Amino acid sequence: MTAPLLDIDDLHVTIPTDRGDLHALRGAGLRLESGKTLCLVGESGCGKSLTAMSLMGLLPRKARQSAGRFALMGTDYAGKAPKAWANLRGRDMAMIFQDPNQSLNPTMTVGVQMTEALRHFEKLSKAQAEDRAIAMLDRVGIADPRSRLGQYPHQFSGGQRQRLMIASALIGRPKLLIADEPTTALDVTIQAQILQVIAELQDELGLGLLLITHDLGVAAAIADDVAVMYAGRVIETGPVAQLFAVPAHPYTQGLMVAIPVPGRTRPGTPLPAISGRVPGLIGGVTGCAFRDRCALAGDGCASDPLPRHAFASGGFVECTRPSLSETRP
Amino acid sequence: MLSFLLRRLVVALGVAVAVSALSFALIFLTGDPAIAIAGSGGSAGDAEAIRLAYGFDRPIVVQYADWIGSALTGDFGQSIYFNIPVSEIIGNRIPVTLTLGMLAFLAALAIALPLGVAAAMRPNGFIDRFALVLAVSGQAVPSFWLGLMAIVVFGVWYGLVPISGTETWQGYILPVLVLAYSAIPELMRITRSGMIEVLNTDYIRSAQAKGLPTGRVILVHALRNAVLPLISLSAVQLGILLSGSIVIESVFAVNGLGRLAWESLLRSDLPVVQAIILILSLFYVVLTTAADLLNAWLDPRLRGGAA
Numbered sequence: 245m246t247a248p249l250l251d252i253d254d255l256h257v258t259i260p261t262d263r264g265d266l267h268a269l270r271g272a273g274l275r276l277e278s279g280k281t282l283c284l285v286g287e288s289g290c291g292k293s294l295t296a297m298s299l300m301g302l303l304p305r306k307a308r309q310s311a312g313r314f315a316l317m318g319t320d321y322a323g324k325a326p327k328a329w330a331n332l333r334g335r336d337m338a339m340i341f342q343d344p345n346q347s348l349n350p351t352m353t354v355g356v357q358m359t360e361a362l363r364h365f366e367k368l369s370k371a372q373a374e375d376r377a378i379a380m381l382d383r384v385g386i387a388d389p390r391s392r393l394g395q396y397p398h399q400f401s402g403g404q405r406q407r408l409m410i411a412s413a414l415i416g417r418p419k420l421l422i423a424d425e426p427t428t429a430l431d432v433t434i435q436a437q438i439l440q441v442i443a444e445l446q447d448e449l450g451l452g453l454l455l456i457t458h459d460l461g462v463a464a465a466i467a468d469d470v471a472v473m474y475a476g477r478v479i480e481t482g483p484v485a486q487l488f489a490v491p492a493h494p495y496t497q498g499l500m501v502a503i504p505v506p507g508r509t510r511p512g513t514p515l516p517a518i519s520g521r522v523p524g525l526i527g528g529v530t531g532c533a534f535r536d537r538c539a540l541a542g543d544g545c546a547s548d549p550l551p552r553h554a555f556a557s558g559g560f561v562e563c564t565r566p567s568l569s570e571t572r573p
Numbered sequence: 574m575l576s577f578l579l580r581r582l583v584v585a586l587g588v589a590v591a592v593s594a595l596s597f598a599l600i601f602l603t604g605d606p607a608i609a610i611a612g613s614g615g616s617a618g619d620a621e622a623i624r625l626a627y628g629f630d631r632p633i634v635v636q637y638a639d640w641i642g643s644a645l646t647g648d649f650g651q652s653i654y655f656n657i658p659v660s661e662i663i664g665n666r667i668p669v670t671l672t673l674g675m676l677a678f679l680a681a682l683a684i685a686l687p688l689g690v691a692a693a694m695r696p697n698g699f700i701d702r703f704a705l706v707l708a709v710s711g712q713a714v715p716s717f718w719l720g721l722m723a724i725v726v727f728g729v730w731y732g733l734v735p736i737s738g739t740e741t742w743q744g745y746i747l748p749v750l751v752l753a754y755s756a757i758p759e760l761m762r763i764t765r766s767g768m769i770e771v772l773n774t775d776y777i778r779s780a781q782a783k784g785l786p787t788g789r790v791i792l793v794h795a796l797r798n799a800v801l802p803l804i805s806l807s808a809v810q811l812g813i814l815l816s817g818s819i820v821i822e823s824v825f826a827v828n829g830l831g832r833l834a835w836e837s838l839l840r841s842d843l844p845v846v847q848a849i850i851l852i853l854s855l856f857y858v859v860l861t862t863a864a865d866l867l868n869a870w871l872d873p874r875l876r877g878g879a880a
């Protein structure tokens with residue numbers, strides 16, 4: 245078996261703040277095969293974006309990072325100079341962000357922004373790079389691409405801008421695309437189109453896609469695997485069908501209840517949000533970070549490290565509750 | 574772009590007219606010019622004669638039209654004190670003031686820009702702290718005092734540079750540096766804050782995510798946006814350097830416009846004062862217009878409409 249595209253284990257990120265060290269990622273782990281889609285879900289503030297920034301090597305300067313394993317395509321970069329990992333950026337991995345309206349430089353033409361990385365990495369001439377850009381823009385659904393290269397971002401609509409971001413991220417033919425809530429800032433009608441474009445290009449290019457979303461409907465529709473994050477750790481993961489059919493962790497179960505299901509939830513019904521709040525991560529947390537909010541919490545939940553139960557169908561859950569292992573294959 | 578250009582030029586023209594009217598009116602706001610010219614020893618009859626001779630008895634609008642009409646052809650009338658054309662006196666002074674002001678501005682920019690960028694890249698870092706000290710002292714130390722100190726140390730003690738006058742190019746060194754020193758804090762502050770703001774934007778993050786070298790991210794992506802406020806400030810600062818160098822010109826005995834304005838004011842040489850005010854204000858109009866055009870060239874959103 246070939247090595248997975250992305251293999252991260254025991255990822256820690258600590259950010260010094262005025263009130264002490266914020267232990268924002270506490271041993272997170274991810275695994276993504278080439279050409280597959282992994283959706284990273286979880287409440288606001290659980291560390292999804294920080295995970296993405298850590299993968300891109302773009303954490304805030306003051307942040308400290310360590311990892312047990314930090315591997316792309318079989319090469320482990322854990323413990324190596326950050327520079328080695330940073331060199332993969334733009335070539336083997338690319339990223340698109342939440343707000344396409346803020347993600348393009350307002351003072352530079354779209355053409356320059358599309359082609360600059362190509363010209364830097366592949367040493368293409370201006371004309372060659374522009375041909376590639378035109379082909380890519382055409383591919384993401386921008387009409388009349390040649391004449392639009394000379395235009396500025398403010399001359400495009402929000403949906404078009406996200407298409408530009410996708411084109412610009414994929415023009416260097418990376419192996420891994422990280423998309424951090426790529427549709428949240430867009431009109432509902434456009435969201436599906438953008439996801440469609442991403443999915444098509446993923447097939448064409450054999451891209452591994454790490455999609456961050458808090459829309460479980462999106463995850464159900466396009467993920468191969470799902471990783472559920474809570475307070476800086478991935479607490480449950482698995483193939484999308486199994487995880488949605490039999491969510492094992494009480495937190496995952498809570499998330500499933502919290503999403504409106506078309507047809508089943510009447511419009512206007514308030515969502516049964518999970519009560520309580522995420523623990524503060526300053527100073528660190530031991531045991532299960534969810535136990536204060538968990539109806540099923542017992543004595544074992546304070547143990548550290550928590551027992552991890554692996555499922556035969558793939559994935560795992562971190563929970564002391566013994567019964568759940570019987571429910572999912 | 575063309576319509577933006579036209580609109581901006583029309584505005585500039587309007588401002589220029591208003592400014593010239595104001596500088597003309599200034600003379601009348603300070604009292605009866607005829608009495609001022611006649612001096613403390615002059616009788617009422619003298620003043621009356623002067624009033625007729627200079628045409629002060631005509632309606633103000635007519636006088637203004639007359640004055641501005643001649644000024645447009647470069648004729649600012651006769652100096653009362655020197656009894657030679659104002660244009661001749663001023664013509665010798667303008668290059669001196671321009672040289673001093675421009676060199677000081679370029680020197681200030683050459684220090685403030687890199688320092689501001691470096692400070693922004695690591696806020697509270699070593700360079701940032703050093704820049705802060707420089708900025709605070711720059712604002713706290715009056716330039717006339719700094720000028721005098723510079724003369725004493727470099728001119729008198731060490732004899733490295735002439736202590737006054739600009740007959741040789743060495744004469745410009747101290748006044749340029751002292752004048753530049755006063756402009757550095759503002760220029761640096763706005764570079765730093767603009768850069769910090771831009772470095773936190775999503776588009777800088779996406780430029781980094783593309784794997785571009787840091788140099789390109791900072792110097793092309795970030796600086797292009799961070800200099801927009803700096804350019805507007807530069808127009809004002811350069812205007813101040815050109816017109817506000819009275820103190821420096823006096824301290825270093827530089828024969829520029831500022832010193833001439835001051836002396837002419839003391840001598841009640843009104844035509845000279847009027848002309849200098851007009852010229853300095855026109856500098857301002859030209860500078861701010863140039864800054865706006867430069868900004869529009871850099872930032873497509875300012876051009877309005879589809880470019």
Ligand SMILES: Nc1ncnc2c1ncn2[C@@H]1O[C@H](COP(=O)(O)OP(=O)(O)OP(=O)(O)O)[C@@H](O)[C@H]1O
Nearest residue numbers: 259261266268287288289290291292293294295304
């Ligand atoms: N630059 C920073 N300085 C200090 N704390 C930070 C910084 N960036 C993130 N954090 C903290 O790290 C934690 C994780 O943040 P992150 O942005 O990864 O959350 P998220 O899961 O992406 O949330 P959301 O769904 O709202 O985007 C939060 O508690 C946040 O406050």
Ligand SMILES: [Mg+2]
Nearest residue numbers: 292293294424
């Ligand atoms: Mg986020």
